[in-house]
Amino acid sequence: MKAKDIMVKKVITVHKNDTIAQIAKVLVDQAISGVPVVDDEGSLVGIVSEGDLLHKGTTPRVPSYVNILGAIIYYNGVEQYNADFKKLMAEQAASIMTEKVVSISEEIEIxxxxxxxxxxxxxxxxxxxxxxxxxxISRRDLIKLLIK
Structure with a gap:
């Protein structure tokens, strides 16, 4: 069985310029936990999940560092801190979305x-x-196969 056999074809999307409030409304109204983000041409440019939106209510995770003779040396978490801070300040989908989206073709096996x-x-x-x-395709779509 392949992706094309179980995928949901009517995909709910948001535009990269949609606001955080608009995205949250889509997630709540449609009872979904994430939504693909498209550009003006309808191309996939990212994805926004509930987890991404939770960053709006949290403080960025502080990177790990060591203080040597008064010099602060970061050794872990700087990239994560920067990503968290960017999401905290986000006002539109383009600023909060995950850009590196794992996507598949319709011919991929289940x-x-x-x-x-x-x-x-x-x-x-x-x-x-x-x-x-x-x-x-969501996890739920795959789990439905276990019922059959």
Missing amino acids: DEIAKLMLQHSIKRIPVVKNNKIIGI
Whole structure:
């Protein structure tokens, strides 16, 4: 069985210029935990999850550092701090979205999709063709297969 056999074809998306409030409303109204972000041409440019939106209510994780003779040397977490801070200050999808989206083609086998979800700790994978979203698969879609 392949992605095209189980993907949801009517994909809810948001535009990269949509506000945080608009995105939150889509997630709540549609009862989904994440949404792909598209540009003016409809190309996939990112994804926003509930986890991304939670950054709006938190403080950035402070990077690990060591103080040697008065010099602060960061050795872990600077990139994470910068990413957290960017999301904290975000006002639009383009600023809060995860840009490195794991996406698949419609010909990918179901077992490979499950492996990708586990490997990358993600809950949904957009199905794309020529960088345009043609479907989406969530963990729930895979779990439904266990019932059959």
